[in-house]
């Protein structure tokens with residue numbers, strides 16, 4: 139057998155990617171699916187459409203490459219995290235659309251829990267903040283709002299799963315109702331210390347334990363799926379950001395990756411210690427492998443590449459995202475301009491939902507190039523905010539930042555990131571780290587790859603960006619950023 143197949147079920151598309159033994163991509167297929175916005179701030183997906191598109195791309199990638207199902211050693215799954223599906227065990231039909239991680243409909247439930255003094259307990263047990271982002275309150279919403287759902291759940295007729303669980307259940311014809319520890323750690327229901335569902339939180343949210351999947355490691359055979367005439371083991375599961383961490387082989391304590399997509403997701407491996415953040419970062423499970431759980435600290439930037447889309451679509455300052463590097467490099471600096479892209483408030487370490495976007499430092503000489511450059515720089519400043527917070531929380535200094543995601547194609551951004559952090563930024567040859575991570579986890583489980591030492595030899599660096607900026611310049615620029623952020627805060631309060 140020569141390949142491992144990775145299923146990458148993201149927020150906007152379902153993809154299938156074939157990796158060979160050298161971790162080279164042999165084929166990719168992708169299908170977008172419908173986003174449902176039934177009310178302001180609400181986001182849903184149809185779980186059957188997710189399954190149909192995922193199944194279709196799986197078949198298509200084999201047809202497109204002419205690779206036989208007999209050549210596939212294992213399937214690994216990586217997924218948009220937190221998104222919640224509840225379905226009937228007998229019929230296999232979801233009782234409601236999936237409630238997507240972005241959906242804000244359960245903000246009031248979170249507010250109520252906070253008023254009840256539940257926040258510290260949740261933080262302590264799950265490592266998360268009490269927010270509508272996570273699955274727990276979304277399950278409660280479905281049980282409270284779908285007619286008859288709570289009674290059915292109490293009779294043991296309904297199952298819950300994040301997208302990994304839903305897909306594994308479908309792939310194995312309902313035989314495996316499982317998740318992995320990385321996905322479980324995003325539900326708001328999982329005690330990341332005892333590694334079990336937490337009965338106090340389940341009781342508070344009125345969620346019967348019988349709905350919940352069995353929590354497995356991130357690399358083992360969960361079941362088999364029939365493709366053509368082969369029964370292929372489904373053997374790896376990890377949430378997409380954790381899969382990217384593994385795909386970049388950030389397997390030692392202190393190693394970190396930042397994914398620059400629509401938003402930026404920064405994860406730092408903290409080894410076998412769950413580190414409690416005092417700066418609003420999340421404590422999460424990176425992966426569970428060979429009987430050992432590895433933890434991570436996580437922080438996210440809401441507006442990463444999305445702020446480049448804003449330059450392109452709303453301001454019309456560039457025609458293509460890639461042009462930003464050209465315009466930014468036409469000037470020596472931003473001429474004192476700072477863009478704070480707090481369009482939806484600010485996340486860690488500020489957590490200010492009332493902050494709003496702003497451009498500071500405009501003078502008569504400020505032009506398009508300065509604004510474009512300041513927007514790219516803002517992505518790097520926000521990432522530095524997170525890295526500083528992580529260093530303070532974990533006491534571990536970052537030695538190198540590994541990067542991936544669509545926006546890492548931007549050399550200007552990568553160089554500025556290195557300059558403002560005073561750290562080497564390493565861009566891998568293979569920027570499909572997420573899919574690679576799921577493939578590696580699955581391949582390890584079936585012996586396709588021997589161990590992480592072998593995998594580490596497969597991850598090749600395309601380019602390393604070394605810091606070139608003088609320390610006093612770095613301090614001056616970053617101090618300006620902090621001042622700009624301060625001015626943008628509490629705006630719509």
Ligand SMILES: Nc1ncnc2c1ncn2[C@@H]1O[C@H](COP(=O)(O)OP(=O)(O)O)[C@@H](O)[C@H]1O
Pocket residue numbers: 398399400401442443444445446447459460461462463543544545546547548
């Ligand atoms: N050369 C570039 N410079 C800056 N931003 C870019 C560049 N290419 C893509 N982007 C940004 O990266 C994002 C797409 O990256 P991707 O990893 O596909 O995101 P996602 O997985 O979140 O959809 C977009 O927001 C886009 O604006």
Ligand SMILES: O=P(O)(O)OC[C@H](O)CO
Pocket residue numbers: 147148149150217218219220239377378379399
């Ligand atoms: O689907 P993505 O890549 O935008 O990732 C979504 C994250 O997993 C949400 O936590």
